[in-house]
Amino acid sequence: MDTPVQTVVIKQHLIDPEICIRCNTCEATCPVGAITHDDNNYVVRADVCNSCMACVPPCPTGAIDNWRSVPKSAAYSIEDQFTWDELPGKLTPDQLAAAGAEAIEEEAVQEAAPLPVAPGADEAFNSGAYGATTPPWSAAHAYTNLYGPRNPITATVVGNVRVNEPGTQNETHHIVLDFGSLPFPVLEGQSIGIVPPGTDGQGKAHHARQYSIASPRNGERPGYNNISLTVKRVTADHQGNPVQGLCSNYVCDLKVGDKVQVIGPFGASFLMPNHPRSHIVMICTGTGSAPMRAMTEWRRRLRGKGRFESGKLMLFFGARTKEELPYFGPLMSLPKDFIDINLAFSRAPGAPKRYVQDLMRERAADLAGLLQDANTHFYVCGLKSMEEGVVLALRDVALQAGLNWEAISGSLKREGRLHLETY
Numbered sequence: 170m171d172t173p174v175q176t177v178v179i180k181q182h183l184i185d186p187e188i189c190i191r192c193n194t195c196e197a198t199c200p201v202g203a204i205t206h207d208d209n210n211y212v213v214r215a216d217v218c219n220s221c222m223a224c225v226p227p228c229p230t231g232a233i234d235n236w237r238s239v240p241k242s243a244a245y246s247i248e249d250q251f252t253w254d255e256l257p258g259k260l261t262p263d264q265l266a267a268a269g270a271e272a273i274e275e276e277a278v279q280e281a282a283p284l285p286v287a288p289g290a291d292e293a294f295n296s297g298a299y300g301a302t303t304p305p306w307s308a309a310h311a312y313t314n315l316y317g318p319r320n321p322i323t324a325t326v327v328g329n330v331r332v333n334e335p336g337t338q339n340e341t342h343h344i345v346l347d348f349g350s351l352p353f354p355v356l357e358g359q360s361i362g363i364v365p366p367g368t369d370g371q372g373k374a375h376h377a378r379q380y381s382i383a384s385p386r387n388g389e390r391p392g393y394n395n396i397s398l399t400v401k402r403v404t405a406d407h408q409g410n411p412v413q414g415l416c417s418n419y420v421c422d423l424k425v426g427d428k429v430q431v432i433g434p435f436g437a438s439f440l441m442p443n444h445p446r447s448h449i450v451m452i453c454t455g456t457g458s459a460p461m462r463a464m465t466e467w468r469r470r471l472r473g474k475g476r477f478e479s480g481k482l483m484l485f486f487g488a489r490t491k492e493e494l495p496y497f498g499p500l501m502s503l504p505k506d507f508i509d510i511n512l513a514f515s516r517a518p519g520a521p522k523r524y525v526q527d528l529m530r531e532r533a534a535d536l537a538g539l540l541q542d543a544n545t546h547f548y549v550c551g552l553k554s555m556e557e558g559v560v561l562a563l564r565d566v567a568l569q570a571g572l573n574w575e576a577i578s579g580s581l582k583r584e585g586r587l588h589l590e591t592y
Contacts, residue, residue: 177241178265182213182220186253188317189232190362190435192379193592195224197553198297205247212250215241226302229360229379229435230314238265254373296560300589301438301582305546307447308440308585309386312354314433318377321364321430324348326423327395334492340402341456341495342421343383346429347395353431355396356386357463358440358548358588361433365416377432378416381459381550381590385467399459399495407552439548439588441467445478448545450536452525452559454487457551458495460590461486464548465508472507480544482508483535487525487555489516509535525555526562536563537570540577546586553591560589 182203184195189211196204196211203217204224225234237259239245245257304311316322328345355361362377369375380398383389389397402421403414423429441449441464449468451461461484468482488494491514500510511532513523529536539545540563549559567574581587 178238179215179241179244180220180236181215181239181244182218183235183237183245183250183256184211184213185232185235185256186210187232187255187319188230188314190230190377190379190432192229192360192435194227194229195233197591198224198227200295200298207251210251210253212247214247215244226438227300229433229437230317240265294557294561296557297589299560299578299582299587300549301585301587303583303585304438304440305442305447305585307442307444309356309443311356311359311434311437311440313359313435313437315353316432318364318432321432322348322351322353324353324429324431326425326427326429328389328397329421329423329425332399332495333497337490337493339455339489339493340421341493342400342402343495344398344400344420344423345384345389345395346398346431347393348431349394351394353394353396353434354386355382355384355434356440357382357467358460358590359434359436361396361398361431361435363416363420364430364432365419366430375415379435380420381456381463382434383459383462385463385470387467387470391470399456399462401456438585439550439590441548442546444480444544445471446480446544448481448483448539448542450483450485450539450545450547452485452529452547452549452551452555454525454551454555456495457549457590458486460550461548462496465503469503469507481539483511483532483539484508485511485513485525485528487513487515487551490514491517524558526558529559529562530565533566533569536566537572540567540570540572543580543584543586546588547581548588548590550590551592556589556591563587 191211196206200223201217201219203214205212235256239260324346327347330343332343333341360379360381362379364377365375367375380400382396383399384397388395400417400420403417406412449464453461465482491497511528513525513528515522515524549556564574567577
């Protein structure tokens with residue numbers, strides 16, 4: 170008599186479409202290219218995922234941390250996952266048995282086979298591997314996911330001003346939202362999701378869009394339950410093709426008194442240290458300045474109350490031109506003994522292109538000293554295209570100073586002192 174062949178069962182990695190905010194963190198983090206997306210969902214390829222868990226800690230909502238035991242031959246395809254509005258239920262032991270699989274314990278489930286590394290792939294520089302997924306040891310406790318897509322909180326717009334020069338291509342707004350008496354505690358470095366009104370072409374409610382908070386923990390206006398955002402009006406995609414960003418245009422057009430649906434807050438690792446002697450090096454472009462503004466403003470308020478000690482603030486900020494750089498005026502009014510500001514302009518008339526990594530190399534001597542100081546924390550925020558150049562610049566600074574980059578970068582990652590938030 171033939172012996173029945175037992176069906177192989179895998180623990181398939183899935184993303185919950187109900188709470189995913191489509192921030193692209195998982196896809197950018199995945200070291201094997203297992204995650205992809207369409208206009209509807211972010212999904213995981215079962216035949217590529219090797220369960221390395223690299224994508225789980227950075228996910229701001231926990232949507233990525235979902236698993237289903239399924240027969241390997243019947244794993245959910247990415248085409249199926251693209252259509253989901255919610256996760257499928259877990260298969261029961263009887264359902265698995267009906268598919269030819271014996272009842273098994275959870276730990277006995279076989280993982281998907283690791284993806285073979287292509288020749289030469291290990292030689293590529295992976296900047297994302299250097300980013301920490303744990304917060305600094307002195308960071309305050311972050312509250313996350315207090316409000317989700319099923320129970321958003323309503324905020325009232327109490328301010329909307331443009332924060333770069335009129336007539337420039339990248340129109341950027343500073344938006345202030347007030348939550349009234351409802352609790353919405355935040356920390357510098359966290360983000361929120363805004364749900365644009367209306368429905369998409371299939372009649373489904375729009376997904377929330379993520380925006381970093383630009384105000385410190387005690388509010389844009391101190392003592393009030395409000396936050397601020399830095400939002401650029403999107404009129405073109407990364408390739409320069411004309412496109413109207415659904416949520417960015419909605420937010421930039423908001424009027425004082427308008428009501429906005431908000432979810433979050435998100436983020437439990439991109440947080441500033443609380444110990445006053447910590448040094449903070451902030452590297453950003455465009456609206457990536459939002460969390461840097463929040464950290465700087467919190468330090469400024471502490472300094473004003475006499476609780477500021479000797480920690481250094483150093484900012485590397487890039488934009489196309491001075492006129493396009495958000496908050497240029499307020500930045501220039503900050504005392505030089507409070508913050509060390511370095512501005513890079515890539516399209517300034519009559520001047521060579523300069524990027525933040527160029528400025529970092531120019532300040533190599535100062536950065537080398539900070540790299541050796543265990544009180545130094547680095548924060549990088551902006552377009553994904555800047556990330557590699559910034560991490561390479563840090564590496565070059567270390568090597569030029571005769572430092573062991575692998576040892577230093579390992580410490581920065583383990584101790585939650587190098588944070589990368591790019592998109």
